[in-house]
Amino acid sequence: MAATGIVEDKNNNNWVVQSTEWYLAAYSAEGVPNSNHLKLRTVPLSLSYDSIPDDHFALETLFISVDPFLRTKLTGTLDGLYVQQYQLNQVITAFAVGRVIRSKDSKYKDGDLVLVPTAPVAEYSIIPSSRILRKIDAASGISLPDYLSSLGVPGFAAWVGIVVLGDPKPGSNVFISAASGAVGMNAGQLAKIRGCRVIGSTGSDDKVKLIKEEFGYDDGFNYNKESDFDVALSKYFPNGIDVYLDNVGGKMLEAVLNHVNKHARIPLCGMISQYNKVWTEREGVRNLLNMVGKEVRMEGFMLASYWHRFGDFAKDMEGYIKDGKVNSKNKINIGIESFLDSLASLFTSSNIGKVVVQVKA
């Protein structure tokens, strides 16, 4: 990694940087968030030694992970989402890769690359070192964006959903919605590693082609072309569904419940089709009774409850990446200014794979 221009000034007792950051200007209960809700500002930030508390460090942000769950942090209510909300006028946070540029924790030294689950969406910040999830080995041969993709939020979500909660056996029939998205691409590959038959749904014919050719899915369908999800699932799952990793909720979940096998598992990773609506406007699932007869287990999960498993996950996943068993497709948008458009793009079906904002090279 090349040192940035800023580092030249580090010995200056009055080291102050101008840091551009995204802050919450207004909550957004419905619809896709826009520039009324999230705004940019540039603030001076002192990085002089005295400005950094003990067990804190100065972080230079390199890459920011853009994930659908961030949407749920700016509704301003606990209406069905229950995640900690962003605070008005405060900088927002996201999963990120950054570089330690001044440390007051002896475990980290200047130049260390670190993975931070709740990093300010800012060029520079001063945060507690307890927020660091892991150091990144720059010589690992794995690209930094991959640490936010297969080795970050979506890869970990896929691993918890498929390996921990879904637990499919070889030959199990696995269905994954939003299959060409960041979670879906990782989940499909993890299920294939387990020897499953894996089918995905996604939003275009090109994406169907992609999940089959690049992510190893056995087959898939374009939900925009299916007028009746029940018919589609009958075709793709003549032997029923054993595991459904649900990323969308609503009508697709309802259709799946008409095709579940005995003791099917449905890990609920998120429900992107429902995020932009208030709850009384969401699509009701009418056939939960099917869960009784088929003894289905449906379980929601949040990564925060599984951090103690992150080491197991990272070890598995790094092995798969190095062996070429898991590939990640990353859409990298340049500049912190691109964060809002990147977030909005998650809700327009325009993306494939993982969306990352590159703040610094």
Added chain:
Amino acid sequence: MAATGIVEDKNNNNWVVQSTEWYLAAYSAEGVPNSNHLKLRTVPLSLSYDSIPDDHFALETLFISVDPFLRTKLTGTLDGLYVQQYQLNQVITAFAVGRVIRSKDSKYKDGDLVLVPTAPVAEYSIIPSSRILRKIDAASGISLPDYLSSLGVPGFAAWVGIVVLGDPKPGSNVFISAASGAVGMNAGQLAKIRGCRVIGSTGSDDKVKLIKEEFGYDDGFNYNKESDFDVALSKYFPNGIDVYLDNVGGKMLEAVLNHVNKHARIPLCGMISQYNKVWTEREGVRNLLNMVGKEVRMEGFMLASYWHRFGDFAKDMEGYIKDGKVNSKNKINIGIESFLDSLASLFTSSNIGKVVVQVKA
């Protein structure tokens, strides 16, 4: 137990009894089943030794358990219910207590009292001895109807739901719908034994009084008087719900999902509010997204998957009954002719506790 008149004839080589039974005349997709669907007939049945295959026996039915899930066996479709359907023109089956009157299995002798999960709803029948779940000790001090109540289908369902799947801790907040029904009365008592705070919903003020006075519920409400279940649950669960044993589905389940605590468990025992409707007419649950943020586990169960635990359950429950910790309220209707009205009564809110048909004294 007094011998019946029939036994006098046992040495007769041409021992034939007239047996009255209920058979399926027509499936019933919607509404409460009536005499168009289930009909009575009396058929001659040879109980002579040559008529009984090896490892079979002749059963004289004493008490029949009338359970809501029987409704799901006569829809004629697998529309969301997935239980084995009754066959047209064939005698229907139910959980029953009976007496062995002629055995071709050396493990059972004439006069043994037995519990049979799928006994013909008939005065007499010849069935495989493999259908016997357990022998009943006539000297146990426990009444025969209690073997169909706290020690039968509803008691076992309550035990699986509360002890195995719900697994509440002392002080947990437990909610039980259909609380004065056969499952609810047992479930509430089991949760109290675990040291929980237990609230029930039921269909009348008298039933609310009953669950508090006889089944140990801390409190309860009459759902027919509540215009907004959300408001009711806010009042009764200021600290949220940890375990919800769902017996009704629909709007109550939706309201509960607005009050769940982190990692709440929702065992789905049945959905009596939904049984008499085709699935597209059922009430959609719009707030399943809450399951993600609260990491809720919802799991359907059928007793057939838990028979291997029946011994553990029966040992626990017999102890509780003998210690006076579990009481059962049983509504006993006399005569096999009363079976259809007994079944229909489950859907009219007219019952309290367990409904049993007494076939023989």
